[in-house]
């Protein structure tokens with residue numbers, strides 16, 4: 001299972017969550033409970 005970044009299109013909240021290809025999880029924003037969630041594609045950067 002991998003972790004990816006999500007972004008809420010409703011309130012703009014960004015959070016990290018688990019992503020399982022086999023088991024689709026219904027994504028909801030932990031802040032406003034909106035289901036308008038998009039994957040925020042960010043390249044991992046290590047300092």
Ligand SMILES: [Zn+2]
Pocket residue numbers: 008009010011012013029030031032033034
């Ligand atoms: Zn939200």
